[in-house]
Amino acid sequence: MPGCVFRVIIYLMRVTVIPVSDLDASLRERWQALQAAAPDLASPYFCLGFIDAVASVRGDVRIALLEEENRVVGFFPFQRRPRGVGRPVGLGLSDYHGLIAEPGLSLDPVELLQGCGLVQWQFDHLPVSQSMFSPWMTAVEESPIMEVSQGFEHYESQRLALGGTELKTVRRRMRKLEREIGPIEFVAHDLDRRVFERVIELKSQQCRESGAYDFFTQAPWTRALLEDLFAQQEAQGFQAVLSSLYADGQCIAAHFGLRSRDVWHWWFPCYEDSFSRYSPGLLLLYRLAEHAAAAGLRHIDLGKDLSRYKRNFMTGAIRVGAGRVLRRSAWTMLSSMAAGVQRLESRPALRPFFRLPAGLIRRAGRRARFR
Numbered sequence: 001m002p003g004c005v006f007r008v009i010i011y012l013m014r015v016t017v018i019p020v021s022d023l024d025a026s027l028r029e030r031w032q033a034l035q036a037a038a039p040d041l042a043s044p045y046f047c048l049g050f051i052d053a054v055a056s057v058r059g060d061v062r063i064a065l066l067e068e069e070n071r072v073v074g075f076f077p078f079q080r081r082p083r084g085v086g087r088p089v090g091l092g093l094s095d096y097h098g099l100i101a102e103p104g105l106s107l108d109p110v111e112l113l114q115g116c117g118l119v120q121w122q123f124d125h126l127p128v129s130q131s132m133f134s135p136w137m138t139a140v141e142e143s144p145i146m147e148v149s150q151g152f153e154h155y156e157s158q159r160l161a162l163g164g165t166e167l168k169t170v171r172r173r174m175r176k177l178e179r180e181i182g183p184i185e186f187v188a189h190d191l192d193r194r195v196f197e198r199v200i201e202l203k204s205q206q207c208r209e210s211g212a213y214d215f216f217t218q219a220p221w222t223r224a225l226l227e228d229l230f231a232q233q234e235a236q237g238f239q240a241v242l243s244s245l246y247a248d249g250q251c252i253a254a255h256f257g258l259r260s261r262d263v264w265h266w267w268f269p270c271y272e273d274s275f276s277r278y279s280p281g282l283l284l285l286y287r288l289a290e291h292a293a294a295a296g297l298r299h300i301d302l303g304k305d306l307s308r309y310k311r312n313f314m315t316g317a318i319r320v321g322a323g324r325v326l327r328r329s330a331w332t333m334l335s336s337m338a339a340g341v342q343r344l345e346s347r348p349a350l351r352p353f354f355r356l357p358a359g360l361i362r363r364a365g366r367r368a369r370f371r
Contacts, residue, residue, distance in 0.1 A: 013066055013067065013068055013073075013107065013111075013115075014065075014066075014067040014068075015064050015065070015066060015067075015112065015115025015116060016064070016065045016067065017062050017063070017064050017065075017115075017116055017117065018062065018063055018065065019055075019061070019062060019063070020051060020052060020055040020061050020062075020063055020077075021055075022063075023048070023063060027065070027072065028048060028236075030072050031048055031075055031100055032048070032236060032237070034074065034075070034100050034101060034102060035047065035100055037102075037103065038100075038101075038103055040127050040129045040130075041100060042260055042261075042262045042263045042298065043095070043096040043260060043263050043265060043301065044238055044239075044258035044259055044260040044263060044265055045090075045094050045095055045096040045097060045125075045258065045265070046096060046097075046098075046100055046260075047236065047237060047238035047260050048236055048238070049232070049235055049236055049237075049238030049239070050089070050090065050094075050238060050258065051063075051077050051089055053225055053228050053229050053232070053240075054089050054090040054225060055089075056228055057221045057224040057225050057228060058079065058221055060079045060080050060081065061077065061078075061079055061089055062077070062078055062079070062080050062116075063075055063076070063077050064076035064077075064078070064112070064115065064116050066099075066101065066105070066107070066112075073101060073102045073105055074099050074100060074101025074102060074105055074107075075099070075100045075101070076099055076100075076112060076116065077089045077097075077100070078116065078118070078121065079091065080116075080117075080118070083119070084117060084118050084119035084120070085118070085119065085120055085122075086113065086116065086118035086120060086121040086122070087121070087122055088121075088122075088123055088124075088125070090225070091122070091124075092215060092219070092222070093215075093222060093225065094125060095125050095143070095265060095267070095301070095303050095304065096125050096126075096127065096143075096320070097123060097125055097126060098123070098126045098127060098130045098133070099130055106132070107132060108132070109121070109132055109133055109136060109325040110325060110326075110327055112325075113325055113327050114327065118327070119326070119327045120324055120325060120326045120327065121324060121325045122323075122324040123321070123322060123323060123324065123325075124320075124322040125143070125304060125320045125322075126320055126321045126322070126323075127318065127319070127320055127321075128140060128319045128320065128321050133321065133323070133325065134321070136323045136324060136325045136326075137321035137322065137323040138322060138323040138324075139321065139322045139323070140319055140320070140321045140322075141304050141305070141319070141320060141321075141322070142304070142306060142317035142318070142319055142320075143301055143302070143303060143304045143317060143318045143319075143320050144301075144302045144303075144306060144310045144311070144313075144314035144316070144317045145299040145300065145301050145302065145314060145315065145316050145317060145318060146289055146292075146299055146300040146302065146313055146314060146315055147298070147299045147315040147316055148289055148292050148293035148297060148298070148299060148300065149293075149296075149297070149298045149299065151293050152289060152290050152293035152294070155289065155293060155315065158315045159313070159315065162315065164312055164313075166282075166309075166312035166313065167286065170279070170282050170283060170286045171286075173278050173279055173282075173283060174278075174283055174286070176278065177247055177275075177278040177280075177283065178247070181247040181248050181250075181275075181278075182247055182248025182249070183247070183248060184245065184246065184247055184283075185245070185246040186243070186244075186245055186246075186284070186287035186288075186290075186291070187243060187244045187245075187246065188241070188243055188288070188291045189241050189242065189243065190242045190243060190244040190254070191242070192242075192244070192251075193230075195242060195244050195251050195254050196226075196230050196242050196256065198251070198254065198270070199242070199254050199255075199256050199268055199270050200216055200223065200226065200268075202270035202271075203216065203268055203270055204216040204217060206270070226240075226256065226268075229258075230242065230256070237260055237261040238258070238259070238260055239258070239259050240256065240257070240258055240259075241256075241257055241258070241259050241264075242254065242255070242256050243255045243256075243257070243284065243288055243291075244284070245280060245283055245284040245287060247275070247280075251272075252271060252272050252275040252278075252280045253269070253270065253271035253272070253275075253280035253281050253283065253284040254269075254270055254271075254284070255267070255268065255269040255270070255284055255285075255288065256268040259297075262297055262298040262299075263297065263298055263299060263300075263301055264288070264292050264297055264299075264300045264301070265300075265301045265303070266285070266300060266301060266302045266303055267303070269281050269284065269285070271284070281309075282309060282313075285300075285309075285313060288300065289313075299316075301318070302314060304320060
């Protein structure tokens with residue numbers, strides 16, 4: 001077994017933790033075969049291309065090989081943080097994570113952590129289909145999708161059946177934009193670096209104006225990751241794609257997202273405020289959906305949350321869970337205490353007493369996600 005960090009045998013399953021660089025050709029082929037065999041693993045975040053990209057800008061990415069009878073039955077990618085804390089690869093920027101494994105694989109998450117040398121593993125976008133983690137989920141949300149596998153016309157008919165009229169509004173605004181500004185051009189894969197840099201500039205500005213944590217400036221690895229992804233070509237069914245919408249030669253909206261063979265993930269959309277009356281972000285999403293349908297993709301994943309525009313475009317949703325798997329340790333006791341403070345703050349009668357400590361814990365948690 002190449003370059004293992006350590007190896008633990010748990011009952012009949014052997015867990016071997018290695019750096020990403022030790023994934024040889026045969027292991028990579030096995031990963032891709034397991035991913036291809038499970039529809040729930042179609043997201044580009046489960047692709048090796050994403051894992052490789054994060055590993056290139058962070059030194060803490062590890063892969064646990066899960067073996068039974070000398071056969072690899074699964075992979076568990078994670079980031080190893082101090083004090084045995086484990087996190088999903090790219091936490092903060094990863095919209096899906098979990099096991100890449102044979103369907104029906106049975107394991108105890110606590111024993112998995114033991115095999116990885118971890119005391120806890122935090123997650124927030126874990127498909128609920130990975131049911132072995134269900135006892136550890138504290139919240140379940142939906143990641144809305146736009147089903148386009150049967151063509152764009154079929155997608156439109158689905159939206160009409162759901163009572164949606166937003167697509168008609170988008171088409172009307174598209175005609176208005178063309179009439180008032182000039183010809184519209186959609187570029188599915190834009191290689192213009194100026195557009196890429198504008199996406200990062202606008203997203204960073206959005207974080208600052210909303211009071212959110214500006215990870216692009218305060219967590220440098222996030223900018224380095226997007227730079228690395230932008231420079232890459234398509235590999236192993238994975239690609240980062242910059243798409244843009246132009247009106248009379250001017251870029252008015254852009255989106256930097258990830259694609260696998262079957263799924264396009266809506267990741268970093270932005271638009272120029274001076275064109276907001278035309279809803280350029282929605283026009284871009286409409287054109288992107290047309291392209292995805294023509295390219296034979298299964299769906300566009302809009303990412304977790306049910307904001308209004310997502311409700312207006314979605315045809316279904318994938319349920320994802322948040323929580324953490326814990327083993328007994330002093331660090332996990334502190335984590336549990338912090339979670340208890342936040343639960344107490346949620347009670348109206350106790351909120352005045354716990355608002356300040358709970359707020360400090362939340363702010364620290366938002367920063368820690370990107371460290």
